[in-house]
Amino acid sequence: MQVNINGIETRYVLSNEGGGPWLTFIHQLGGDLSVWDQLAGYFRDRYTVLRYDLRGHGRTAASGASFGVANLSHDLATLLDTLGASSSHLVGMSMGGMIAQQFAMDHPARVNTLTLCDTSGGTLPEARAIWDQRAAAARKDGMASLVPATLSRWLTAEFQTAHPEAVEQIVDVLTHTLPEGYAMACEALRDFDARGKLGTIRCPTLTVAGRHDTGTPPAATQAIADAIEGAQFELLDAAHLAPIEQPHRFAALLETFLERPV
Structure with a gap:
């Protein structure tokens, strides 16, 4: 499905067979909603599962101007408004986790729970140049130039060998990401820093990291879990895309977390 969100044609997929509470998955930089296919299938019988492509990713149009993570948070709010969702459980991975953090600070009453995977509370000053380099590479040399280094960060060598079909899909999505969309997202992440505000988040929070990330x-x-009162931290045997490398373990963690009494 396509809908115009803040002037941008945005693709989303809504699975509401279960008709239950809303559960929104937010993908990583250089990804799209397909990265959540397996997990969406697991939860769709009990939740109203929403996935969508971020600006300049997948089948969502690129932004006509530069943007920040706050703009991406506003995109999500507008999408939820358009679809009639007053609140949702949020699951964000990498860049998606930064958007989820921002959304929880911008719209605290709209977040039922927060699950943050393989993400940080902000870019350290000494790391800002990395985002500039990746943006420049995308614009100058195209997305294919970023694949080898990105794949080595995202997935362990063992997973790549054991699951070539999953790797092929992830590489295909990365390669077909709009270079300018990717570059502008890099610049948004470069400027993101919520570390001093994480203590204001009050919703139940689960954080998950890959041991080999x-x-x-x-x-x-x-550090995000440490900054949010009562937050839970879990470590999986994976690299950067921990929910993808360890989908069964992640699904079990998420299921337990979502169903626990508040």
Whole structure:
């Protein structure tokens, strides 16, 4: 399905066979909603599951101007408004986790629970140049130039060998991401820093990291849990895309977390 969100044609998929509470999945930089296919299938019988493509990713149009993570949070709010959802459980991975953090601060009453995977509370000053380099590479050399290094961060060598079909889909999505959309998203992440505000988040929060994540070390994700009162931290045997490498373990963690009494 396509809908115009803040002037941008946005693709989303809504699975509401279960008719239950809303559960929204937000994908990573260089990804699209298909990364959540398996997990969406697991939860759709009990939840109203929403997935969507971020600006300049998948089949969502690129932004005509630069944007920040706050704009991406506003996109999500507008999408939920359009679909008639007053609140949702949020699951965000990597860039999606940054958007979820921002949304929880912008719209605290609309977040039932918060699950943050392989993400950080902000970019350290010394790491800002990395985002500039990735943006420049996308614009100058195209997305294919980013695939080898990205794949080595995202997935362990063992997973890549054991699941070539999953790797092929992830690479295909990354390669077909709009270079300018990717570059502008890099610049949004470069400027994101919620670390001083995480303590204002009051909703139940689960954070999950991959033990072998070199791009976003587990300590960065654990720091989010440390900053949010009562937050839970879990470590999986995976790299950056931990929910994808360990879908059964992640689904079990998420299911338990979503169903626990508040």
